[in-house]
Amino acid sequence: MEDNADKTSEARNADAQPVSDDDVYTEDGDLRSDFVERVTTALEQGDRDSLTDEVGELHESELGDLLESLDSDERGQLVTMLGSDFDFSALTEVDEAVRLEIIDAMPNERIAEGLADLDSDDAVYILEDLDQEDQDDILAKLPFTERIRLRRALDYPEDTAGRRMQTEFVAVPPFWTVGQTIDYMREDEDLPESFSQIFVVDPTFKLMGVIDLDRILRTKRKVKIEDIMRDTNYPIAAEMDQEEAAQLFEQYDLLSAAVVDKNGRLVGVLTIDDVVDVIQEEAEEDLMRMGGVGDEELSDSVRATSRSRVPWLLANLFTAFMAASVISLFEATIQEIVALAVLMPIVAGMGGNAGSQTMTVTVRALATRNLSFRNAPRIIRRECLVGLINGLIFGLLIATVAGFWFQSAEIAGIIAAAMLINMFVAALAGIVVPLILDRFGADPAVGSAVFVTTTTDIIGFFAFLGIATWWFGVS
Amino acid sequence: MEDNADKTSEARNADAQPVSDDDVYTEDGDLRSDFVERVTTALEQGDRDSLTDEVGELHESELGDLLESLDSDERGQLVTMLGSDFDFSALTEVDEAVRLEIIDAMPNERIAEGLADLDSDDAVYILEDLDQEDQDDILAKLPFTERIRLRRALDYPEDTAGRRMQTEFVAVPPFWTVGQTIDYMREDEDLPESFSQIFVVDPTFKLMGVIDLDRILRTKRKVKIEDIMRDTNYPIAAEMDQEEAAQLFEQYDLLSAAVVDKNGRLVGVLTIDDVVDVIQEEAEEDLMRMGGVGDEELSDSVRATSRSRVPWLLANLFTAFMAASVISLFEATIQEIVALAVLMPIVAGMGGNAGSQTMTVTVRALATRNLSFRNAPRIIRRECLVGLINGLIFGLLIATVAGFWFQSAEIAGIIAAAMLINMFVAALAGIVVPLILDRFGADPAVGSAVFVTTTTDIIGFFAFLGIATWWFGVS
Numbered sequence: 001m002e003d004n005a006d007k008t009s010e011a012r013n014a015d016a017q018p019v020s021d022d023d024v025y026t027e028d029g030d031l032r033s034d035f036v037e038r039v040t041t042a043l044e045q046g047d048r049d050s051l052t053d054e055v056g057e058l059h060e061s062e063l064g065d066l067l068e069s070l071d072s073d074e075r076g077q078l079v080t081m082l083g084s085d086f087d088f089s090a091l092t093e094v095d096e097a098v099r100l101e102i103i104d105a106m107p108n109e110r111i112a113e114g115l116a117d118l119d120s121d122d123a124v125y126i127l128e129d130l131d132q133e134d135q136d137d138i139l140a141k142l143p144f145t146e147r148i149r150l151r152r153a154l155d156y157p158e159d160t161a162g163r164r165m166q167t168e169f170v171a172v173p174p175f176w177t178v179g180q181t182i183d184y185m186r187e188d189e190d191l192p193e194s195f196s197q198i199f200v201v202d203p204t205f206k207l208m209g210v211i212d213l214d215r216i217l218r219t220k221r222k223v224k225i226e227d228i229m230r231d232t233n234y235p236i237a238a239e240m241d242q243e244e245a246a247q248l249f250e251q252y253d254l255l256s257a258a259v260v261d262k263n264g265r266l267v268g269v270l271t272i273d274d275v276v277d278v279i280q281e282e283a284e285e286d287l288m289r290m291g292g293v294g295d296e297e298l299s300d301s302v303r304a305t306s307r308s309r310v311p312w313l314l315a316n317l318f319t320a321f322m323a324a325s326v327i328s329l330f331e332a333t334i335q336e337i338v339a340l341a342v343l344m345p346i347v348a349g350m351g352g353n354a355g356s357q358t359m360t361v362t363v364r365a366l367a368t369r370n371l372s373f374r375n376a377p378r379i380i381r382r383e384c385l386v387g388l389i390n391g392l393i394f395g396l397l398i399a400t401v402a403g404f405w406f407q408s409a410e411i412a413g414i415i416a417a418a419m420l421i422n423m424f425v426a427a428l429a430g431i432v433v434p435l436i437l438d439r440f441g442a443d444p445a446v447g448s449a450v451f452v453t454t455t456t457d458i459i460g461f462f463a464f465l466g467i468a469t470w471w472f473g474v475s
Numbered sequence: 476m477e478d479n480a481d482k483t484s485e486a487r488n489a490d491a492q493p494v495s496d497d498d499v500y501t502e503d504g505d506l507r508s509d510f511v512e513r514v515t516t517a518l519e520q521g522d523r524d525s526l527t528d529e530v531g532e533l534h535e536s537e538l539g540d541l542l543e544s545l546d547s548d549e550r551g552q553l554v555t556m557l558g559s560d561f562d563f564s565a566l567t568e569v570d571e572a573v574r575l576e577i578i579d580a581m582p583n584e585r586i587a588e589g590l591a592d593l594d595s596d597d598a599v600y601i602l603e604d605l606d607q608e609d610q611d612d613i614l615a616k617l618p619f620t621e622r623i624r625l626r627r628a629l630d631y632p633e634d635t636a637g638r639r640m641q642t643e644f645v646a647v648p649p650f651w652t653v654g655q656t657i658d659y660m661r662e663d664e665d666l667p668e669s670f671s672q673i674f675v676v677d678p679t680f681k682l683m684g685v686i687d688l689d690r691i692l693r694t695k696r697k698v699k700i701e702d703i704m705r706d707t708n709y710p711i712a713a714e715m716d717q718e719e720a721a722q723l724f725e726q727y728d729l730l731s732a733a734v735v736d737k738n739g740r741l742v743g744v745l746t747i748d749d750v751v752d753v754i755q756e757e758a759e760e761d762l763m764r765m766g767g768v769g770d771e772e773l774s775d776s777v778r779a780t781s782r783s784r785v786p787w788l789l790a791n792l793f794t795a796f797m798a799a800s801v802i803s804l805f806e807a808t809i810q811e812i813v814a815l816a817v818l819m820p821i822v823a824g825m826g827g828n829a830g831s832q833t834m835t836v837t838v839r840a841l842a843t844r845n846l847s848f849r850n851a852p853r854i855i856r857r858e859c860l861v862g863l864i865n866g867l868i869f870g871l872l873i874a875t876v877a878g879f880w881f882q883s884a885e886i887a888g889i890i891a892a893a894m895l896i897n898m899f900v901a902a903l904a905g906i907v908v909p910l911i912l913d914r915f916g917a918d919p920a921v922g923s924a925v926f927v928t929t930t931t932d933i934i935g936f937f938a939f940l941g942i943a944t945w946w947f948g949v950s
Contacts, residue, residue, distance in 0.1 A: 030847040213688040253748040273728040283758030291835025320821040341816040346795040360766025372505035
């Protein structure tokens with residue numbers, strides 16, 4: 001097992017030695033402007049010493065924040081001036097656009113040097129966005145063991161556990177004693193800074209069990225490893241989707257988990273800190289998708305941003321014309337009673353708002369797996385009831401205001417009925433649309449909003465103008 | 476330090492011994508219906524043995540999922556039938572409404588018994604939702620040390636690090652050797668199942684440093700604790716807001732952190748698994764607030780749901796009437812050219828969609844602290860440009876369709892101009908509104924949607940109908 005000594009997993013508590021939080025951030029969590037100014041001044045004056053003073057001791061995430069708040073030119077200057085003092089792990093803390101900009105400006109030799117210092121998961125995170133040619137070239141410049149290790153992770157598809165795992169870990173044979181294991185850890189100079197579990201493997205590297213460090217500490221020296229190891233309850237398949245892996249971490253409050261290949265051989269370890277990022281990205285994705293912005297980032301260019309937003313606007317435009325054509329069915333009625341044109345956006349809009357309330361709850365419940373086909377009927381019933389009740393409340397409210405405004409009990413009655421209908425339909429659409437999308441394997445966060453507001457617009461206009469046309473007998 | 480031996484922190488790797496995942500969940504992550512049926516059958520028949528067979532070995536989160544998917548009656552039966560075998564930690568895994576329903580049905584003696592087995596953070600999580608009287612009564616029924624420990628956490632305000640921390644931890648004096656520390660851990664029978672750090676404190680319990688377990692393992696027995704302890708870079712004040720603490724964990728990839736009181740005395744430890752929940756709640760909150768649903772849960776009653784949604788609908792109603800009154804300014808024009816009534820929702824709606832795209836990006840960037848006053852001007856410029864470009868694209872597109880539809884180059888020109896104006900305003904409002912709300916300490920996720928859509932509705936109607944009125948010269 002000797003050759004694994006220098007590849008043990010590295011947890012993050014030990015290497016966190018940043019400048020105190022107060023030094024670079026304001027109370028609101030923004031970077032302090034005087035700090036950023038000192039950095040830009042040093043950059044302008046080409047003053048490498050004061051630059052190193054300012055940023056040399058920064059934590060990777062602080063350096064990442066700094067990079068993001070600098071202009072494009074300044075970023076390049078900073079990386080160049082720092083030279084080999086530049087901490088590549090900061091690149092895992094910035095937006096993809098910023099990362100690619102910095103990486104693209106560097107020769108591959110320099111990238112290979114920088115990556116060699118990183119944990120394998122961080123190196124893979126940076127490498128995976130590059131094109132195949134650059135990837136191969138950079139890998140070829142790395143030492144053999146590094147190359148093999150990164151290649152192993154990169155061979156797994158994007159967004160799998162295999163891509164996110166660390167390929168460094170500590171593994172010992174089952175027949176060692178606790179004493180042997182402790183001595184091995186005491187004497188081996190190449191051990192990494194920090195790790196929280198030791199894996200037990202057979203000679204073919206098949207995973208046999210796992211031991212938490214505290215268990216080792218609490219056990220007498222002569223006890224055998226195989227007698228205190230426990231089952232790994234959740235060995236994660238390397239091909240597993242990272243979201244699925246994150247859900248296992250969440251559900252069972254795991255701190256780390258072994259990653260195994262198809263033959264049950266240990267290939268890496270997935271740790272909670274990588275998973276936290278996945279969990280956050282997940283929740284963010286839902287928010288962004290529901291708002292009609294894909295995986296846009298703040299540092300994207302005008303052109304990229306504009307283009308990425310067009311599809312959603314196009315989809316909405318299509319449905320807007322559908323709603324407009326519903327209105328055009330009733331042109332004669334509107335010409336006779338213009339009040340209808342004034343009030344119709346209220347009916348459609350309130351339906352849209354009510355629908356998106358229900359839809360938000362539904363999308364989130366689907367994402368967190370709180371909503372399933374077993375409890376769906378109960379929740380649909382509840383939403384429909386809520387829709388009816390709020391339809392009644394707002395129907396009456398709007399009827400009162402509209403009745404006084406246009407001095408017409410008829411209009412009041414018509415808008416009340418239309419509101420009741422549309423709020424009920426909104427509730428039904430708000431829950432049924434995401435459920436159906438989910439059932440057919442589509443992402444409910446992406447498509448729901450368009451379908452739901454289309455429904456509420458069309459039903460809103462149709463109910464309001466239709467009832468009015470019927471009541472007033474306009475042909 | 477003897478009296479701390481049984482209060483050491485408990486990480487979660489070791490106690491996770493649930494039924495294999497495949498047994499209770501389908502591939503989609505829902506509970507298997509045949510499993511739920513076996514449970515409900517056992518409940519109906521009052522068959523305690525088969526009930527225990529089915530649920531006795533479940534992980535707390537699996538039992539929680541089961542509770543949520545049962546009917547209200549069945550939940551009560553299950554808890555009653557399991558009796559003292561019911562694992563109270565499952566209550567930390569269910570919605571608040573379900574938790575309160577189960578707890579309210581229990582006598583306080585029974586609750587006190589159940590809580591005594593839990594970690595302090597889980598016990599506090601359950602206790603904090605109860606009213607003061609019940610809390611006091613249950614605390615009074617607990618053993619002295621338990622009571623003191625829970626009281627200490629409950630004394631900190633809601634949503635602070637002090638509320639979320641575990642008050643169990645391992646602490647040793649700095650003058651001990653590594654050997655003494657290991658022997659202490661080997662011999663003390665009362666040590667908890669798992670922990671990953673040891674804290675170093677002075678006789679007044681003032682925090683002096685921290686040692687990760689792997690460091691202990693790699694150090695020779697005769698070395699003194701004070702020589703290998705490291706600074707706790709991020710001791711978290713017990714009064715710190717839990718979100719702020721979660722941000723520290725995220726930013727610095729922490730796995731656990733000491734929680735200290737105002738005098739720097741160690742009072743507990745905050746672990747990543749508690750923080751993961753906070754991070755997820757955070758991201759969810761933004762999503763829910765932007766969708767106009769507060770901290771609603773799937774298990775809330777019809778009445779609670781209906782009531783919680785009224786305020787947002789009311790705010791939207793108010794703004795809908797404002798938009799309607801803009802339309803009513805142009806009644807004469809609409810009566811003359813009904814096509815305007817057909818097309819005006821398109822102008823307003825597309826503006827609303829574009830605005831909410833920008834707003835979504837802005838709200839998320841503010842929440843993740845990627846947007847600050849330093850880079851705001853750059854982002855505002857970008858958004859305005861994107862708004863102009865997409866305004867041009869969609870203005871031309873809509874003009875073409877509308878022009879052919881109504882056979883009028885005039886209407887085409889008017890709608891193109893109105894679209895350009897409204898998409899620009901939408902972009903500006905989408906970024907400036909959340910920024911201003913954030914600046915004044917309001918939550919941008921709550922208010923932005925209402926303000927942004929009001930702006931795009933009003934400007935959309937005003938620009939389209941106003942230009943038309945001016946062009947066609949209707950008085």
